[in-house]
Amino acid sequence: MQVEQKQTIPTGIDAAKQLAAFTAVDEHILPHHKIIGIGSGSTVPFVVDRIVAQGKQLNQDRVFLPTGFQSKELIVNAGLRLGDIDQYPNLDVTIDGADEVDRNLNCIKGGGACQLREKVLAEAAETWIIVADYRKDSQTLGTTWKQGVPIEVAPFAYVRVLQHLHDMGSKTAVLRMAKAKAGPVVTDNGNFVIDAPFDNGRYQNPKELLMEIKMLTGVVEVGLFCNMVKAAYFGNADGSVTARLAKEPL
Ligand SMILES: O=C[C@H](O)[C@H](O)[C@H](O)COP(=O)(O)O
CATH class of the missing domain: 3.40.50.1360 (Rossmann fold)
Incomplete structure:
Protein backbone atom coordinates (compact mmCIF):
# COMPACT_ATOMS: atom_id res chain seq x y z
CA MET A 1 0.00 0.00 0.00
CA THR A 140 -7.78 0.13 36.73
CA LEU A 141 -9.91 3.05 35.54
CA GLY A 142 -9.66 6.14 37.74
CA THR A 143 -5.92 5.69 38.32
CA THR A 144 -4.77 8.60 36.15
CA TRP A 145 -8.10 10.01 34.95
CA LYS A 146 -9.32 11.69 38.15
CA GLN A 147 -11.98 13.87 36.57
CA GLY A 148 -14.54 11.06 36.73
CA VAL A 149 -16.94 9.39 34.33
CA PRO A 150 -18.28 11.84 31.73
CA ILE A 151 -22.06 11.49 31.56
CA GLU A 152 -24.19 13.20 28.90
CA VAL A 153 -27.55 14.26 30.35
CA ALA A 154 -30.72 15.95 29.17
CA PRO A 155 -30.34 19.57 30.36
CA PHE A 156 -33.60 19.79 32.30
CA ALA A 157 -32.78 16.64 34.29
CA TYR A 158 -29.22 17.45 35.34
CA VAL A 159 -29.96 18.36 38.97
CA ARG A 160 -31.88 15.10 39.50
CA VAL A 161 -29.10 13.08 37.88
CA LEU A 162 -26.51 14.85 40.07
CA GLN A 163 -28.55 13.94 43.18
CA HIS A 164 -28.67 10.29 42.13
CA LEU A 165 -24.92 10.25 41.44
CA HIS A 166 -24.19 11.76 44.86
CA ASP A 167 -26.40 9.02 46.38
CA MET A 168 -24.43 6.42 44.41
CA GLY A 169 -21.27 7.61 46.15
CA SER A 170 -19.94 10.11 43.63
CA LYS A 171 -19.93 12.94 46.18
CA THR A 172 -17.98 15.34 43.95
CA ALA A 173 -19.95 14.80 40.72
CA VAL A 174 -20.33 18.18 38.99
CA LEU A 175 -21.82 19.77 35.93
CA ARG A 176 -19.02 20.44 33.45
CA MET A 177 -18.64 24.18 32.90
CA ALA A 178 -17.42 25.79 29.68
CA LYS A 179 -14.00 27.49 29.64
CA ALA A 180 -14.59 30.40 27.27
CA LYS A 181 -18.33 30.82 27.74
CA ALA A 182 -20.46 31.55 30.77
CA GLY A 183 -22.42 28.44 31.66
CA PRO A 184 -22.16 24.69 31.05
CA VAL A 185 -20.53 22.73 28.25
CA VAL A 186 -23.20 21.91 25.67
CA THR A 187 -22.54 18.78 23.61
CA ASP A 188 -22.89 18.43 19.83
CA ASN A 189 -26.34 16.99 20.66
CA GLY A 190 -27.48 19.98 22.76
CA ASN A 191 -27.06 18.18 26.10
CA PHE A 192 -25.05 18.83 29.28
CA VAL A 193 -22.18 16.78 30.72
CA ILE A 194 -21.67 15.69 34.33
CA ASP A 195 -18.25 14.46 35.49
CA ALA A 196 -18.69 11.84 38.19
CA PRO A 197 -15.62 10.46 40.02
CA PHE A 198 -16.02 7.18 41.92
CA ASP A 199 -13.94 5.23 44.46
CA ASN A 200 -11.44 2.73 43.13
CA GLY A 201 -13.77 -0.06 44.21
CA ARG A 202 -16.46 1.02 41.78
CA TYR A 203 -14.01 0.98 38.87
CA GLN A 204 -13.19 -2.68 39.48
CA ASN A 205 -16.42 -3.60 37.67
CA PRO A 206 -16.93 -0.85 35.08
CA LYS A 207 -19.75 -2.72 33.30
CA GLU A 208 -21.83 -2.79 36.48
CA LEU A 209 -21.13 0.91 37.08
CA LEU A 210 -22.05 1.70 33.49
CA MET A 211 -25.40 -0.09 33.77
CA GLU A 212 -26.24 1.56 37.07
CA ILE A 213 -25.57 5.08 35.73
CA LYS A 214 -27.31 4.39 32.44
CA MET A 215 -30.51 3.44 34.28
CA LEU A 216 -30.82 6.94 35.78
CA THR A 217 -33.63 8.80 34.04
CA GLY A 218 -32.22 11.78 32.16
CA VAL A 219 -28.92 10.10 31.32
CA VAL A 220 -28.32 10.02 27.57
CA GLU A 221 -24.96 8.20 27.48
CA VAL A 222 -22.16 7.22 29.82
CA GLY A 223 -18.46 7.56 29.00
CA LEU A 224 -17.68 4.00 30.09
CA PHE A 225 -16.97 1.73 27.11
CA CYS A 226 -16.90 -1.91 28.21
O1 LIG B 1 -14.88 13.16 24.07
C1 LIG B 1 -13.73 12.97 23.72
C2 LIG B 1 -13.13 11.69 23.48
O2 LIG B 1 -13.64 10.61 24.21
C3 LIG B 1 -11.63 11.62 23.25
O3 LIG B 1 -11.44 10.54 22.39
C4 LIG B 1 -10.83 11.44 24.52
O4 LIG B 1 -11.08 12.53 25.38
C5 LIG B 1 -9.33 11.31 24.26
O5 LIG B 1 -8.80 12.46 23.73
P1 LIG B 1 -7.24 12.70 23.53
O6 LIG B 1 -6.82 11.89 22.34
O7 LIG B 1 -7.14 14.17 23.31
O8 LIG B 1 -6.57 12.26 24.78
Whole structure:
Protein backbone atom coordinates (compact mmCIF):
# COMPACT_ATOMS: atom_id res chain seq x y z
CA MET A 1 0.00 0.00 0.00
CA GLN A 2 1.34 3.44 -0.93
CA VAL A 3 2.04 5.68 2.09
CA GLU A 4 3.05 9.29 1.46
CA GLN A 5 4.66 10.57 4.67
CA LYS A 6 3.79 14.02 6.10
CA GLN A 7 6.64 16.37 6.94
CA THR A 8 5.77 17.71 10.45
CA ILE A 9 7.65 15.90 13.22
CA PRO A 10 5.91 16.11 16.60
CA THR A 11 7.82 15.79 19.88
CA GLY A 12 7.05 14.61 23.43
CA ILE A 13 3.51 13.38 24.10
CA ASP A 14 2.45 14.31 20.59
CA ALA A 15 5.11 11.99 19.19
CA ALA A 16 3.66 9.17 21.29
CA LYS A 17 0.16 9.92 20.04
CA GLN A 18 1.36 9.99 16.45
CA LEU A 19 3.16 6.68 16.85
CA ALA A 20 0.04 4.98 18.20
CA ALA A 21 -2.15 6.49 15.50
CA PHE A 22 0.15 5.59 12.61
CA THR A 23 0.56 2.00 13.84
CA ALA A 24 -3.19 1.54 14.25
CA VAL A 25 -3.93 2.90 10.78
CA ASP A 26 -1.24 0.72 9.19
CA GLU A 27 -2.66 -2.39 10.86
CA HIS A 28 -6.39 -1.74 10.71
CA ILE A 29 -7.28 0.60 7.84
CA LEU A 30 -6.85 -1.81 4.97
CA PRO A 31 -7.51 -1.32 1.25
CA HIS A 32 -10.87 -3.16 1.39
CA HIS A 33 -12.18 -0.93 4.22
CA LYS A 34 -14.63 1.56 2.77
CA ILE A 35 -16.74 2.90 5.66
CA ILE A 36 -14.51 4.34 8.35
CA GLY A 37 -15.35 6.07 11.64
CA ILE A 38 -13.14 8.91 12.87
CA GLY A 39 -13.15 9.59 16.63
CA SER A 40 -12.48 12.75 18.63
CA GLY A 41 -9.65 14.30 20.60
CA SER A 42 -6.03 15.28 20.14
CA THR A 43 -4.75 11.86 18.97
CA VAL A 44 -7.21 11.44 16.13
CA PRO A 45 -5.72 14.13 13.82
CA PHE A 46 -2.70 11.81 13.46
CA VAL A 47 -5.08 9.04 12.38
CA VAL A 48 -6.45 11.28 9.65
CA ASP A 49 -2.91 12.27 8.57
CA ARG A 50 -1.97 8.62 8.11
CA ILE A 51 -5.18 7.80 6.25
CA VAL A 52 -4.56 10.73 3.88
CA ALA A 53 -1.02 9.41 3.38
CA GLN A 54 -2.48 6.14 2.04
CA GLY A 55 -3.18 8.13 -1.10
CA LYS A 56 -6.02 9.55 -3.14
CA GLN A 57 -6.64 6.36 -5.06
CA LEU A 58 -7.51 4.34 -1.96
CA ASN A 59 -9.44 7.13 -0.31
CA GLN A 60 -11.60 8.08 -3.25
CA ASP A 61 -13.83 5.01 -2.72
CA ARG A 62 -14.11 5.52 1.03
CA VAL A 63 -16.60 7.36 3.25
CA PHE A 64 -15.60 8.78 6.65
CA LEU A 65 -18.08 9.21 9.51
CA PRO A 66 -17.35 11.73 12.29
CA THR A 67 -18.03 11.39 16.04
CA GLY A 68 -18.60 15.12 16.42
CA PHE A 69 -17.90 18.62 15.16
CA GLN A 70 -14.12 18.32 15.55
CA SER A 71 -13.79 15.12 13.52
CA LYS A 72 -16.20 16.42 10.91
CA GLU A 73 -13.85 19.36 10.38
CA LEU A 74 -10.86 17.03 10.24
CA ILE A 75 -12.50 14.91 7.54
CA VAL A 76 -13.61 17.88 5.46
CA ASN A 77 -10.30 19.75 5.77
CA ALA A 78 -8.39 16.63 4.75
CA GLY A 79 -10.43 16.44 1.55
CA LEU A 80 -11.97 13.09 2.52
CA ARG A 81 -15.58 12.17 1.75
CA LEU A 82 -17.95 12.85 4.65
CA GLY A 83 -20.88 10.58 5.50
CA ASP A 84 -23.06 10.00 8.54
CA ILE A 85 -24.29 7.08 10.55
CA ASP A 86 -27.87 7.42 9.28
CA GLN A 87 -26.58 6.77 5.74
CA TYR A 88 -24.04 4.12 6.76
CA PRO A 89 -25.21 2.28 9.90
CA ASN A 90 -22.51 -0.41 9.54
CA LEU A 91 -18.86 0.60 9.55
CA ASP A 92 -15.78 -1.46 8.71
CA VAL A 93 -13.62 0.15 11.36
CA THR A 94 -13.65 3.09 13.76
CA ILE A 95 -10.48 4.50 15.35
CA ASP A 96 -10.80 6.73 18.42
CA GLY A 97 -8.84 8.10 21.38
CA ALA A 98 -9.46 7.40 25.07
CA ASP A 99 -9.02 9.15 28.40
CA GLU A 100 -8.00 5.94 30.19
CA VAL A 101 -7.91 2.22 29.34
CA ASP A 102 -7.83 -0.55 31.95
CA ARG A 103 -6.16 -3.99 31.89
CA ASN A 104 -9.30 -5.50 30.30
CA LEU A 105 -9.51 -2.74 27.66
CA ASN A 106 -12.49 -1.02 29.28
CA CYS A 107 -12.25 2.71 28.63
CA ILE A 108 -13.26 6.07 30.02
CA LYS A 109 -14.13 8.44 27.18
CA GLY A 110 -15.82 11.80 26.90
CA GLY A 111 -13.08 14.19 28.03
CA GLY A 112 -14.11 16.18 24.96
CA ALA A 113 -17.84 15.55 25.56
CA CYS A 114 -18.23 13.34 22.48
CA GLN A 115 -19.07 10.02 24.16
CA LEU A 116 -22.60 9.60 22.74
CA ARG A 117 -21.62 9.73 19.08
CA GLU A 118 -18.40 7.92 19.85
CA LYS A 119 -20.26 5.00 21.36
CA VAL A 120 -22.70 4.80 18.45
CA LEU A 121 -19.82 4.65 15.96
CA ALA A 122 -17.91 2.20 18.13
CA GLU A 123 -20.85 -0.21 18.36
CA ALA A 124 -21.65 0.14 14.67
CA ALA A 125 -18.12 -0.80 13.60
CA GLU A 126 -16.94 -4.31 12.83
CA THR A 127 -13.66 -3.31 14.49
CA TRP A 128 -13.17 -0.63 17.14
CA ILE A 129 -9.60 0.49 17.74
CA ILE A 130 -8.18 2.80 20.43
CA VAL A 131 -5.11 5.03 20.01
CA ALA A 132 -3.49 6.88 22.90
CA ASP A 133 -0.22 7.84 24.53
CA TYR A 134 1.28 5.78 27.36
CA ARG A 135 -0.32 7.94 30.09
CA LYS A 136 -3.71 6.39 29.30
CA ASP A 137 -2.62 2.79 29.85
CA SER A 138 -3.77 1.74 33.36
CA GLN A 139 -4.52 -1.34 35.41
CA THR A 140 -7.78 0.13 36.73
CA LEU A 141 -9.91 3.05 35.54
CA GLY A 142 -9.66 6.14 37.74
CA THR A 143 -5.92 5.69 38.32
CA THR A 144 -4.77 8.60 36.15
CA TRP A 145 -8.10 10.01 34.95
CA LYS A 146 -9.32 11.69 38.15
CA GLN A 147 -11.98 13.87 36.57
CA GLY A 148 -14.54 11.06 36.73
CA VAL A 149 -16.94 9.39 34.33
CA PRO A 150 -18.28 11.84 31.73
CA ILE A 151 -22.06 11.49 31.56
CA GLU A 152 -24.19 13.20 28.90
CA VAL A 153 -27.55 14.26 30.35
CA ALA A 154 -30.72 15.95 29.17
CA PRO A 155 -30.34 19.57 30.36
CA PHE A 156 -33.60 19.79 32.30
CA ALA A 157 -32.78 16.64 34.29
CA TYR A 158 -29.22 17.45 35.34
CA VAL A 159 -29.96 18.36 38.97
CA ARG A 160 -31.88 15.10 39.50
CA VAL A 161 -29.10 13.08 37.88
CA LEU A 162 -26.51 14.85 40.07
CA GLN A 163 -28.55 13.94 43.18
CA HIS A 164 -28.67 10.29 42.13
CA LEU A 165 -24.92 10.25 41.44
CA HIS A 166 -24.19 11.76 44.86
CA ASP A 167 -26.40 9.02 46.38
CA MET A 168 -24.43 6.42 44.41
CA GLY A 169 -21.27 7.61 46.15
CA SER A 170 -19.94 10.11 43.63
CA LYS A 171 -19.93 12.94 46.18
CA THR A 172 -17.98 15.34 43.95
CA ALA A 173 -19.95 14.80 40.72
CA VAL A 174 -20.33 18.18 38.99
CA LEU A 175 -21.82 19.77 35.93
CA ARG A 176 -19.02 20.44 33.45
CA MET A 177 -18.64 24.18 32.90
CA ALA A 178 -17.42 25.79 29.68
CA LYS A 179 -14.00 27.49 29.64
CA ALA A 180 -14.59 30.40 27.27
CA LYS A 181 -18.33 30.82 27.74
CA ALA A 182 -20.46 31.55 30.77
CA GLY A 183 -22.42 28.44 31.66
CA PRO A 184 -22.16 24.69 31.05
CA VAL A 185 -20.53 22.73 28.25
CA VAL A 186 -23.20 21.91 25.67
CA THR A 187 -22.54 18.78 23.61
CA ASP A 188 -22.89 18.43 19.83
CA ASN A 189 -26.34 16.99 20.66
CA GLY A 190 -27.48 19.98 22.76
CA ASN A 191 -27.06 18.18 26.10
CA PHE A 192 -25.05 18.83 29.28
CA VAL A 193 -22.18 16.78 30.72
CA ILE A 194 -21.67 15.69 34.33
CA ASP A 195 -18.25 14.46 35.49
CA ALA A 196 -18.69 11.84 38.19
CA PRO A 197 -15.62 10.46 40.02
CA PHE A 198 -16.02 7.18 41.92
CA ASP A 199 -13.94 5.23 44.46
CA ASN A 200 -11.44 2.73 43.13
CA GLY A 201 -13.77 -0.06 44.21
CA ARG A 202 -16.46 1.02 41.78
CA TYR A 203 -14.01 0.98 38.87
CA GLN A 204 -13.19 -2.68 39.48
CA ASN A 205 -16.42 -3.60 37.67
CA PRO A 206 -16.93 -0.85 35.08
CA LYS A 207 -19.75 -2.72 33.30
CA GLU A 208 -21.83 -2.79 36.48
CA LEU A 209 -21.13 0.91 37.08
CA LEU A 210 -22.05 1.70 33.49
CA MET A 211 -25.40 -0.09 33.77
CA GLU A 212 -26.24 1.56 37.07
CA ILE A 213 -25.57 5.08 35.73
CA LYS A 214 -27.31 4.39 32.44
CA MET A 215 -30.51 3.44 34.28
CA LEU A 216 -30.82 6.94 35.78
CA THR A 217 -33.63 8.80 34.04
CA GLY A 218 -32.22 11.78 32.16
CA VAL A 219 -28.92 10.10 31.32
CA VAL A 220 -28.32 10.02 27.57
CA GLU A 221 -24.96 8.20 27.48
CA VAL A 222 -22.16 7.22 29.82
CA GLY A 223 -18.46 7.56 29.00
CA LEU A 224 -17.68 4.00 30.09
CA PHE A 225 -16.97 1.73 27.11
CA CYS A 226 -16.90 -1.91 28.21
CA ASN A 227 -15.98 -5.02 26.19
CA MET A 228 -15.87 -3.07 22.95
CA VAL A 229 -12.19 -2.60 22.06
CA LYS A 230 -10.60 -5.04 19.61
CA ALA A 231 -7.11 -3.53 19.97
CA ALA A 232 -5.55 -0.56 21.78
CA TYR A 233 -2.26 1.06 20.72
CA PHE A 234 -0.23 3.15 23.16
CA GLY A 235 2.67 5.24 21.93
CA ASN A 236 5.56 5.17 24.43
CA ALA A 237 8.12 7.83 25.35
CA ASP A 238 10.97 5.66 24.00
CA GLY A 239 9.48 5.51 20.51
CA SER A 240 7.98 2.04 20.85
CA VAL A 241 4.29 1.13 20.66
CA THR A 242 2.46 -1.16 23.07
CA ALA A 243 -0.37 -3.05 21.37
CA ARG A 244 -2.97 -4.71 23.57
CA LEU A 245 -5.50 -7.01 21.93
CA ALA A 246 -8.90 -8.17 23.23
CA LYS A 247 -8.55 -11.60 24.88
CA GLU A 248 -11.83 -12.97 23.54
CA PRO A 249 -12.89 -12.46 19.93
CA LEU A 250 -15.52 -9.68 20.01
O1 LIG B 1 -14.88 13.16 24.07
C1 LIG B 1 -13.73 12.97 23.72
C2 LIG B 1 -13.13 11.69 23.48
O2 LIG B 1 -13.64 10.61 24.21
C3 LIG B 1 -11.63 11.62 23.25
O3 LIG B 1 -11.44 10.54 22.39
C4 LIG B 1 -10.83 11.44 24.52
O4 LIG B 1 -11.08 12.53 25.38
C5 LIG B 1 -9.33 11.31 24.26
O5 LIG B 1 -8.80 12.46 23.73
P1 LIG B 1 -7.24 12.70 23.53
O6 LIG B 1 -6.82 11.89 22.34
O7 LIG B 1 -7.14 14.17 23.31
O8 LIG B 1 -6.57 12.26 24.78
